[in-house]
Amino acid sequence: MRARIYRPSKTAMQSGRARTRAWVLEYEPEAPKTPDPLMGWTSSSDMRSQIELEFDSAEEAVAYAEKHAIPYQVFEPHQHRAPAKSYSDNFRFDRKIPWSH
Secondary structure (H helix, E strand, C coil), X not given: XXXXXXXXXXXXXXXXXXXXXXXXEEECCCCCCEECCCCCCEECCCCHHHCEEEEXXXXXXXXXXXXXXXXXXXXXXXXXXCCCCCHHHHHCCCCCCCCCC
């Protein structure tokens, strides 16, 4: 079973960058999730999908995977965009790109 090593992105409900500094090692799912016929909950017989380990760096996660002979794939984090400009920057007199209307 293969493991993924990645740095989680910020959720839509977060305004800050909490819990995005650590690297996560989690297993890829072995079996698909199926709905329970009685309650309708989704479940799986794959117990490793519940394991999620956090590390301070990608090197620590890779060392853990190699020590325990776990095949892994490292996903590099996306670089976040530059901070947004303020609304008043649209109306500056020394604006580099002129208004189109």
